[in-house]
Amino acid sequence: MTLATDFELQPTLVGSLITLRPLKAEDFDALYAAASDPLIWQQHPDPERYRREAFESRVFRGGIESGGAFAIIDNSDGNIVGTTRFYEWDPGAREIAIGYTFLVRSHWGGPVNREMKQLLLDHAFRWAKTVWLHIGENNKRSRRATEKLGARLSHIEMKGVGSFARPTAFYRIEAEAWQRQR
Numbered sequence: 001m002t003l004a005t006d007f008e009l010q011p012t013l014v015g016s017l018i019t020l021r022p023l024k025a026e027d028f029d030a031l032y033a034a035a036s037d038p039l040i041w042q043q044h045p046d047p048e049r050y051r052r053e054a055f056e057s058r059v060f061r062g063g064i065e066s067g068g069a070f071a072i073i074d075n076s077d078g079n080i081v082g083t084t085r086f087y088e089w090d091p092g093a094r095e096i097a098i099g100y101t102f103l104v105r106s107h108w109g110g111p112v113n114r115e116m117k118q119l120l121l122d123h124a125f126r127w128a129k130t131v132w133l134h135i136g137e138n139n140k141r142s143r144r145a146t147e148k149l150g151a152r153l154s155h156i157e158m159k160g161v162g163s164f165a166r167p168t169a170f171y172r173i174e175a176e177a178w179q180r181q182r
Contacts, residue, residue: 009068023069045136045166137167
């Protein structure tokens, strides 16, 4: 394990199906093309994210500014198929969150989400003791996928800023539990 303060927020992580690489400003058009399907956001607390302005201001810009966002690249064709990010790193508590994740619908229900989370969790647990996943309370699809990873519901609380604060399910995975499961 490396020093907790040295968490690398944006490495390139390569799996057999996908590659997670740092999100860049020039990725906007390709990522927005992936995000522009309203059905992706149907269960999300902010269902307007398929609209260009909402996506740019409430997803993309924050991802670029966070220094922890990734473009999810399909290894079979090189296309961007979604995004995810690390955020809220707390070196004292050795806790980090994973979220702001979406995938194009063609990649739902298969092995891509699991591989993505495995890459992120394996990387995070080099520094962290706990990983949090924040999911909209009514996003049943994402909550089920998170539970399949072995994450446990901790609590529900309001999360977000101003009018975008929504009831959010807080799931956690501990490093020891993840290692046993792997």
